[in-house]
Amino acid sequence: PVGAFVPGPRRERADRPLFGAKQWQLPNGLRVVLAENRRAPVVAQYLFYAAGGAEDPAGRSGVAHFLEHMMFKGSPNVASGEFSRRVAREGGNDNAFTSRDVTAYFQQVEASRLPLVMQMEADRFGAALFPADQLESERNVILEERRQRTDSSARSRFQEAFRAALWGPQTWPGRPIIGWEAEIRAITRDDLVGFYDRFYAPHNATLVVSGAVDEATLRALAEEHYGRVPARPGAARDRARAPSVPHEPRLVTREPTAREALLIRAWIAPSLTAGEARHALPLEVLAHLLGSGQGSRLHAALVETGLAVSAGASYDGEAAGATEFTVYAVPRRGVEPDRLEAALQATIATLLQDGPTEAEVARSRRQLSSGALLALDGFGAAPRMLGGVLAIGLSADVVEFWPARLRAVTQAQVTEAARAVLGTATATTGWLLPEAA
The missing domain is CATH 3.30.830.10 (Metalloenzyme, LuxS/M16 peptidase-like)
Known part of the structure; x- marks a missing residue:
C-alpha cells in the first residue's frame, strides 16, 4: 500500500496520481511503464514476470525461485556471473526476487548506464542459457539458503508449516516459495526450461523504469533492446481454485x-x-x-x-x-x-x-x-x-x-x-x- 504523498519538498493532493506513470506496449506484447523522476541522475529498471512460486508445477515446488537463480548463469552475449559484475563496475547494484505471484529482476544505475542494463536484461530475457554444468552447484546454494532461512529457525519452520495447515501443503498458496527440500532436489533442467518457455514471454512481462529518463528516450531504448525479443505463445496463470476453507483448523x-x-x-x-x-x-x-x-x-x-x-x-x-x-x-x-x-x-x-x-x-x-x-x-x-x-x-x-x-x-x-x-x-x-x- 502507498500513501498520500509524493517524494519531494511539496505535498500533493490525494486525488492526483502519485507517480504519473506512462504506459505503452511494444509490438511483441511487452508492456513498458515509465515513472519519470528527476531528483537525481539515476534510474531503476525492473522487469516483472507474471509468474511466481504459485505457478510451480505439481511436485516441483521451488522451480520459479530456482529459475531466478539460473537467470544469472549467462545468455548469448553475457557470460555466467558477468551481469552483476558489470553492474557493480558501473557503481550500480542489481538483484532479483521471487514472490508467490511474480518474479522480478532489477538494476539501479547512473542514468547514462541505462542502455547497458537494458541490453543485458533483454539478452537473458530472449535467450537465457541455463548451463547444465552449473545446475547442481546452484541447487546446493538454494538448499543452503533454505537451511539458513527456514530449517535453522524454529519460528520459520513453524510459519511454513502453518501456511501448509491453512491452505494445504500441495496447494499453490500453501507451498513454500523456496520449495520443499525433497522437491528442490528433484528439479531438473527440463523443469526450468519448461517454466521459462511457458512464462518468460513478452506478453507476460512488464518493464518498469523510474528515474532520470524521458519518455522519448525510453521508447527508443525499449524498442531497440526489448523489441528484438520475439513474441511467443507462452501461457498465463492457470491456477486451481484456492481452498475456501482451511486445510487444518x-x-x-x-x-x-x-x-x-x-x-x-x-x-x-x-x-x-x-x-x-x-x-x-x-x-x-x-x-x-x-x-x-x-x-x-x-x-x-x-x-x-x-x-x-x-x-x-x-x-x-x-x-x-x-x-x-x-x-x-x-x-x-x-x-x-x-x-x-x-x-x-x-x-x-x-x-x-x-x-x-x-x-x-x-x-x-x-x-x-x-x-x-x-x-x-x-x-x-x-x-x-x-x-x-x-x-x-x-x-x-x-x-x-x-x-x-x-x-x-x-x-x-x-x-x-x-x-x-x-x-x-x-x-x-x-x-x-x-x-x-
Missing part, C-alpha cells in the same frame, strides 16, 4: 529450540483479484486498527494488560487470487497459552459485535497514508509498486490513486469486511510452544 508444534511461544490465527480472505474485492481496502484498514502497535486493539488488550510482549495483524489485498488475514501474539513468559488465546478471541469478538469506532477508522486511514512517506521516498518504490500490481492484472490506478481510495473507506465498510472474514468459523489457529511448555 489447528496446529500445535512443540520445539525444543524455540525461545518463545507464538500464537497465529489466519482466515482465508478475498483480495483485489479474487472474491469480494470490495472488502480488500477495508481489510487493510482493519489490519491496521487491530494490530499496528500502540493504539491498536490487540496492543491494548494483550500487550498493555501484560499478557503478551507483542501482538499484531497483517493483510495484503494486492495478490493474485485468494489471500489471508492474520493476527498473532507472543505471550509473556508465564502466561498460559489458553489464557492468551481466550483474550485474543474476546478482542475479535468484541470488534465483530460492536464494530470499530469512527475514531479508530480515521486514525488508521491517517496513519496508513502518512506512514508511507518513507516507502515512497525509496528509489525502488515506484517500480516495485507499479510493477507489482500490473503483473497480477490490476490497473496502475490501484497505486496511483490509493490515497483517494483509502480516504473513501468508511466505518460501515470496515465493519462489514470484518464480519465477512473474521466472523466466519473457517480459521486456522497455530501455536509454537517451547518443549517445556
Whole structure:
C-alpha cells in the first residue's frame, strides 16, 4: 500500500496520481511503464514476470525461485556471473526476487548506464542459457539458503508449516516459495526450461523504469533492446481454485529450540483479484486498527494488560487470487497459552459485535497514508509498486490513486469486511510452544 504523498519538498493532493506513470506496449506484447523522476541522475529498471512460486508445477515446488537463480548463469552475449559484475563496475547494484505471484529482476544505475542494463536484461530475457554444468552447484546454494532461512529457525519452520495447515501443503498458496527440500532436489533442467518457455514471454512481462529518463528516450531504448525479443505463445496463470476453507483448523508444534511461544490465527480472505474485492481496502484498514502497535486493539488488550510482549495483524489485498488475514501474539513468559488465546478471541469478538469506532477508522486511514512517506521516498518504490500490481492484472490506478481510495473507506465498510472474514468459523489457529511448555 502507498500513501498520500509524493517524494519531494511539496505535498500533493490525494486525488492526483502519485507517480504519473506512462504506459505503452511494444509490438511483441511487452508492456513498458515509465515513472519519470528527476531528483537525481539515476534510474531503476525492473522487469516483472507474471509468474511466481504459485505457478510451480505439481511436485516441483521451488522451480520459479530456482529459475531466478539460473537467470544469472549467462545468455548469448553475457557470460555466467558477468551481469552483476558489470553492474557493480558501473557503481550500480542489481538483484532479483521471487514472490508467490511474480518474479522480478532489477538494476539501479547512473542514468547514462541505462542502455547497458537494458541490453543485458533483454539478452537473458530472449535467450537465457541455463548451463547444465552449473545446475547442481546452484541447487546446493538454494538448499543452503533454505537451511539458513527456514530449517535453522524454529519460528520459520513453524510459519511454513502453518501456511501448509491453512491452505494445504500441495496447494499453490500453501507451498513454500523456496520449495520443499525433497522437491528442490528433484528439479531438473527440463523443469526450468519448461517454466521459462511457458512464462518468460513478452506478453507476460512488464518493464518498469523510474528515474532520470524521458519518455522519448525510453521508447527508443525499449524498442531497440526489448523489441528484438520475439513474441511467443507462452501461457498465463492457470491456477486451481484456492481452498475456501482451511486445510487444518489447528496446529500445535512443540520445539525444543524455540525461545518463545507464538500464537497465529489466519482466515482465508478475498483480495483485489479474487472474491469480494470490495472488502480488500477495508481489510487493510482493519489490519491496521487491530494490530499496528500502540493504539491498536490487540496492543491494548494483550500487550498493555501484560499478557503478551507483542501482538499484531497483517493483510495484503494486492495478490493474485485468494489471500489471508492474520493476527498473532507472543505471550509473556508465564502466561498460559489458553489464557492468551481466550483474550485474543474476546478482542475479535468484541470488534465483530460492536464494530470499530469512527475514531479508530480515521486514525488508521491517517496513519496508513502518512506512514508511507518513507516507502515512497525509496528509489525502488515506484517500480516495485507499479510493477507489482500490473503483473497480477490490476490497473496502475490501484497505486496511483490509493490515497483517494483509502480516504473513501468508511466505518460501515470496515465493519462489514470484518464480519465477512473474521466472523466466519473457517480459521486456522497455530501455536509454537517451547518443549517445556
